[in-house]
Amino acid sequence: MNTLDFTTLKVANYNRKSSEAEDRQVLSIGSQIEEARRIAEFYKLPPFTEVFQEAKSAKKEFERQEFSRMMQMIHSGEVNAIACWKLDRLARNMTEGGQLIDLLSSGVLKAVITHDKVYYPHDNVIVMAVEFSQGKQFVKDLSVNVKRGQTKKARMGVPHGVASLGFLNDKTEEKGNRRWLEDTLRLEAIRVLFKLFLTGTYSAGKLHRYATNELKLTTVKRKRIGGALITLSRIYEILKDPIYTGFFYYGGERYELDERLPRLITEDEHRKVLMLLSKRHIPRIQHHETTFAGFLQAADGNFIGQDVKYQLICDCKHKFAYRKKDQCPQCGVDIAGLDSPKYLNFTYYYNVKRKKAGQEYKSISEESVASELIKFVEENLTFSRDLSEWSKKYITELRDREINENVFWEQKHQSDMVEYEAKKSRLREMLRDQQITDLEYRADLVVLNERYASVDMKRKHVDWFARMNEIVDLTQCALDVLKKGSVQAKRNLLSKLGSNLTWDDKTLSISNSKAVNKLVEGMKRAREINQKFEPKNTFVNQSLNKKTDRFQPVFSTLLRG
Known part of the structure; x- marks a missing residue:
């Protein structure tokens, strides 16, 4: 029979609401505190020594600060009883649950009071152990069920949670x-x-x-x-x-x-x-709009920076940077009042790492880069209009030929699939009629699968047609854009060409996307076949439907390259 005097207890009230999704439906902390007050009134408990509140999961041990603080107060004798809504508010793992059972069994804790039961030191601890283990098992079962449901949704092609934007x-x-x-x-x-x-x-x-x-x-x-x-x-x-x-x-x-x-x-x-x-390719913030920033890199892979200079030559012949200045720093005359000011604008590109390290480096001006690009385009990527139109015509013929080949391969694929399924069906019939053993069936099936291993492989489609036409179009406008276009137009052109410019302090190397590089290589081989061949001077005077013997090897080399 229990003779505990509840009025003499030093009671702590513990309230917890889990942050875990599967445990969010329990009473809110406010409701738990109200329930604790009802418990205190019913058992005539003294005022709570401390009220603990936290929103943490109890699945793992030693992760709750307020619970740990309460345990310290129990060990120090400041608290000898706990009031809470349910036992699973105190712990959902056997480590912390076991600590509470030990404290209660040894008499350090005089009572654990919940809304429907009081646990005393002389009670059978198995009851508490079962309740703590049930809480742990509930969490594990719920976690398994949630993961199974989410895996099912994933197989349906639907991620769980809030839909992505769009x-x-x-x-x-x-x-x-x-x-x-x-x-x-x-x-x-x-x-x-x-x-x-x-x-x-x-x-x-x-x-x-x-x-x-x-x-x-x-x-x-x-x-x-x-x-x-x-x-x-x-x-x-x-x-x-x-x-x-x-x-x-x-x-x-x-x-x-x-x-x-x-x-x-x-x-x-x-x-x-x-x-x-990725960090290496993130566009850097620029205070000046420069043409080749982001396209230029050093031969050693280091970043190429740009130095933009805005200068003015005054009437007194003094040259100075005029931005954020209203007067000539030498003669003091207002810039707005100059008779014949001469404005200069230069952009230089340099190896940032070498400059910061105080090492020797050489810069290259924007005009020099543009000049090298213009020379490269004139020699390799400038076609006459007739040659451009002929190229598009021939590209279309190649696409039509590919379409016909795809139709053939698709028909062959369908035929092979029918043959494959028929042979598999025949094997199953022979096994069912006991004409072959299970071992023979498996061996024959392996041979059959190996023989038709490529049946399920579809021919990879590459949209080269649009890209080739785009490159041919660029041969008509690239030179004009580099000579007269705006900064943004030039940058767009370099992006379409996939240009990478490399500066090694001596020479500027130019490479482009794989398709453009192949075209440039094809141009070189075309000149080897016909030394007088120059795209910008080459005209196709005959019908576009005819390919003459004179140009056939050259064009084939270009398009094959």
Whole structure:
């Protein structure tokens, strides 16, 4: 029989609300405190020595500061009883649960008081142990069930949680079977952002300004949050998210996105986006707009910086940097009052690491870089209009030939599939009729699978047609853009060519994308075949439907290159 005098106890009230998703449905902390007051009134407890509150999970031991503080007060004798809503508020792991059982069994704790039961030192500790273990098992079972449900959704092609920007959660279906829907307006805006970023001329910051100022892209309005213009950090999340490519990861495994949802970019483009976002390729913030910043690099891989000089020669012949100045520093005459000022603008590119280290370095002027590029384009990437039109005609013929080949291979693929399935069916019939043993069936099936291993492999489609036509178009305008175009037009041209310029303090090396490099190599081989061959001077006077013997080997070399 219990003779404990509750009025003499030093009681601490402990309240906990878990931060874990599977444990959020328990009483709120406010409700637990109200329940503790009811318990105190019912048992006529003295005022609580301390009220502990925290929002932490109890699954793992030694991760709750308030619980640890309460345990210290128990060991020091400041507290000898605990009032709480339920035992699982105190612990959901056997380590901390075992500590409480030991304290109660040894009499350090006089009582643990809950809303429906009081635990005394002389009680059977098995009851408390079972309740603590049930709490632990409940968490484990719930975790397994949640993961199973999320894996099922992943196999359906739907990531769990809130849909990525550009998609919406379908709330018309029951929980567990909800799919994603298209958010058409936002999805099209994100498609535009990817297209701009892939040009290589937009940094994430510039893309963010475009998204907010031009597209007015906002997040989805929800009950308490959302509806605001997209942030810069969200731009980075969108660019890195593979969901717009058509796949996602869950539990370390890759899953394909629901095929009913659109793909904004290809996997190759996704890898290019990640490459552009990597530290080595992130566009640097510039205070001056320069033509070749980001396209130039040092031979040793170091960053090439730019030094922009704005200078003025005064009437007194003194030369000085005039920005943020109103007067000549030598004669004191106002710049606005000069009779014949001469303005100069120079841009030099240099090896940043060498300059910072105090090492010897040589710079190259923007005019010199432009001159080298113009020379390169004149020699390798300038076609006459007739040659350009002939090239497009021949490219179209190659595409048509490829289409015919694809039709043939598709028909062969279908035929092989029918033959493969028929032989598999025949093997199953022979096994069923006991004409062959199970061992023979498995051996024959292995041989059959090896023989038709390539049947399921589809021919990879490469959209070379659009790229080749784009390159041919560039041969018509590249020279004019380099000579007369704006800074942005020149940068766009270099991006389309995939240009990489390397400065080694002596010479400037020019390389471009693989397709453009192949064209340049083809030009060199064409000249070896016909030394007088020059693209800008070459005309195709005969019908575009005819390829003369004179030009056939040259053009074949160009397009094959």
